[in-house]
Amino acid sequence: MKITIHGIGFQKEFVPYIEQLIAALHYHQAEVFLTEAFYKTMKKSGAKATGFTILGNRKELESMEFVISVGGDGTLLDTVSMVGAYEIPILGINTGRMGFLATIAKEDVGKAIEVLFDQQYTIQDRTLIRMESDKPLFSGVPYGLNEFTIHKRDTSSMITVHTYIDGEYLNSYWADGLIVATPTGSTGYSLSCGGPLISPMAKNFVITPVSPHNLNVRPMIVSDESEISFSIEGRSKKFLISLDSRSTAVDASALLTVKRERFSAKLVKFHDYSFFDTLRKKLNWGYDMRN
Structure with a gap:
């Protein structure tokens, strides 16, 4: 399975999770590719990870089965614009704040890769x-x-x-x-x-x-x-x-x-994902500090 990781930037405290992500992909014998932007950030952060290929150009995405977006919702939006008409499923790992789109918490990186390879997910078509x-x-x-x-x-x-x-x-x-x-x-x-x-x-x-x-x-x-x-x-x-x-x-x-747009963005959502649950958590619905 060919998987590309994309990200615009992340803090140094996220380095262990990046290393865990790449190690988990290797464990499942995936071919790991990094976009140039993500590779530069990873190199600058000092992350110790090997066994990946730098994506030469956007056309190489055509052969990918998944793209993993590492960052906040803004990074996932950038990933969508990069993937475009190739319609490759995108999995968002959240290192930002809100996480309406990138819904996987950094602490759940290992579990998320297990679920991905167990095919316990659905693909949502999102209108562009x-x-x-x-x-x-x-x-x-x-x-x-x-x-x-x-x-x-x-x-x-x-x-x-x-x-x-x-x-x-x-x-x-x-x-x-x-x-x-x-x-x-x-x-x-x-x-x-x-x-x-x-x-x-x-x-x-x-x-x-x-x-x-x-x-x-x-x-x-x-x-x-x-x-x-x-x-x-x-x-x-x-x-x-x-x-x-x-x-x-x-x-x-x-x-x-x-x-x-004639094509759509395809987002990977695990079976326990709920849009309405996300709304309640992110918007603090039902929250009352008096209780």
Whole structure:
């Protein structure tokens, strides 16, 4: 079995778990590959691990059976953009804080590898959002797992985002910005702006304004079969758009449309995983310090 490990960075205290992870993969006779970014971090940390190959280029991912993302949710989002249309199942090991996506605790690394090789897991297909424009943007990676965002730049003035659903006018949002989130992304930026939580398997997008001028404007859920297009106005000639954690500046002449990507992200979830249990734990639902 060929498995790639990817990560952007980790603290030195995580080194023993990295060594344990690679040793567990070797125990199960897996061929271990490391992305260059992860190898550099591991080398810098002084981790003592051997028996791996450095991934030469992204195309080599095509032969992998799994990719293990080591880091927080941001690292897993980066892993999704790297894997792309190869649709390789991704297992997230959490070294961050929230862990909505990377759900395996570092203390459970050994157990997680046992469960993986015992095939006690399911593969969840998560919807990706795709951005299309008349200009080349995002270096050929125009998709994200969480959200697409339009945001003001270099000014305290709000912007106006004229929004259309399948060509039909929806609304002009006077706001600091506008988010279109997937069900997976509903627990991220959209949630912090008052958007609803959506079950990961739902077939929807949620449109959430960022600090809207009109308080009667509310988030709206639409089908992920929709094409959502925008035109932007504001005092500034430049605006920021982002896909997950990747941002770029565009001018008001850019034609922007988002829709569901034709491929999906495949996340490995063990049989004892529950989205609702994760919500309760991460959001402290039902917690009362008086009790």
